[in-house]
Every structure is written in structure tokens, then in C-alpha cells.
Amino acid sequence: MAIRCFVLDDEPLATDLLKEYISRLPDLQLVGVSNSPTQALLFLQQNAVDILFLDIQMPRLTGFDLLRPLNNRPKVIFTTAFREYALDSYEFDVVDFLVKPISFERFLQSVGKIYRFLPNSSPQPEVAETTRPAKEYQYFKVDKEMIKIDLDDILWIESLKDYVRIHTISGSLVSYLRISYLEEKLPPNKFVRIHKSFIVSLHHVQAIAASYIRVNNEELPIGRIYKARLDEILQGN
Known part of the structure; x- marks a missing residue:
């Protein structure tokens, strides 16, 4: 309801x-x-x-x-x-x-x-104190639906001007959002922008070189203006 x-x-x-x-x-x-x-x-x-x-x-x-x-x-x-x-x-x-x-x-x-x-609404499931914390998620508008995606499942996000392609462990989808908006909204301890066209999940990074980051066996370029911020985050880890 x-x-x-x-x-x-x-x-x-x-x-x-x-x-x-x-x-x-x-x-x-x-x-x-x-x-x-x-x-x-x-x-x-x-x-x-x-x-x-x-x-x-x-x-x-x-x-x-x-x-x-x-x-x-x-x-x-x-x-x-x-x-x-x-x-x-x-x-x-x-x-x-x-x-x-x-x-x-x-x-x-x-x-x-x-x-x-609200008594007529469906109650949310209770979570026992001994269970793991609930996963963080975000809803993305895809065509006429709102699709729920666990943030831990996102590999990287690719800018398509007024849209973004969200690459996840189970596939990719396109949503009507600007990458700059997601850069502000996604948790900075989990995601970092490495290029004008790419945001990557720190959890899924496989390797880092001077000019690229490898995620899910894909090499994504590191933009010059984003390199200093990336180095700062990596040194913090």
C-alpha cells in the first residue's frame, strides 16, 4: 500500500x-x-x-x-x-x-x-541485534522503475553526460543522473572520483598504477586533477 x-x-x-x-x-x-x-x-x-x-x-x-x-x-x-x-x-x-x-x-x-x-502500512522487518548491520543502498531511476542497488555491489560508475552507467557485480544499468550529483551523495569512505567520467568503489579496486585503476579486470583512467585526492585517500588507508 x-x-x-x-x-x-x-x-x-x-x-x-x-x-x-x-x-x-x-x-x-x-x-x-x-x-x-x-x-x-x-x-x-x-x-x-x-x-x-x-x-x-x-x-x-x-x-x-x-x-x-x-x-x-x-x-x-x-x-x-x-x-x-x-x-x-x-x-x-x-x-x-x-x-x-x-x-x-x-x-x-x-x-x-x-x-x-501508520497501522495500514507494511511493517519493516526487525533485525536482531546479533545480525550484521543493514547494507547501505540507493534507489536509481531506470526507465519507469526505481531500482534498489546495494552500494557494496557497485563496481564503478561511468558518466554519459546527463546519464550514468552503473556497473555492478551482476551487470550494468543506465540511470538519469549526473555523475557530479552522485559524487556528492555517495559515501566518501567507499567511493572516489578518479576521472571526469568515472567514480570507483574502493572496495573493488584490484590494482593501482600511475595512470589507471583496475576494477573487475577493467583499466579505468586516472584524471590529472583527481590524482592528488586519490593519493590522499590511499595514504589514509
């Missing part, structure tokens, strides 16, 4: 970011987005929403003011640049309180909490 989400923030850049995050997760269904608190209030009074991603400080109507008249109040994840609202926010039985700028990793933590608050 899809979790119906609504995003309200008076800043278009903030709503665009949350829309992009929500689009990566197939369990979430975006049913509305607004930069106007008054328009959002009318929508929420007439439509069922499971999770409301809500800014607090907005013109004419704060996030707190918007919630008070709602009879069927959705669960709320506050998104704000002001930490001082944290205590006041818990008057509304919030799921989480996110402080801008919001990373995708922090967004995922909030989404994980949703399953504890």
Missing part, C-alpha cells in the same frame, strides 16, 4: 528537493505539492494524506497554524531551517523534525520511522 505524501514549503527549491527524494522511493506516493499554506490547507481539509512534509516559518500561516484546524491530521515531518522550533513541534505528535539542508540519508531515516506510525 502506497504512503500518500504532501509537501508544503514556501520555497520552491525546498519542495523540488523533497519531490526528488520522494520519487526515489516506490513506497511513497506524492499526492500534492504547494508553496502556499492557504491553498495547502484547503487541499488537506478535503483529501486524505498519510504524511505531511511541512515547513514551519511561512508567510501568513505558519506550519503550526495550519495543523491546528485539521480534524483528520496526517502524521507530520517538519522541515525547517530553525532548530528552535523543535520542542514546540512535538505538541503535534510529529514523526520527525528535519533541519535544512536535508540530506537524502537523513530523509531516509525519517521515512523509516513512518512504518511505526
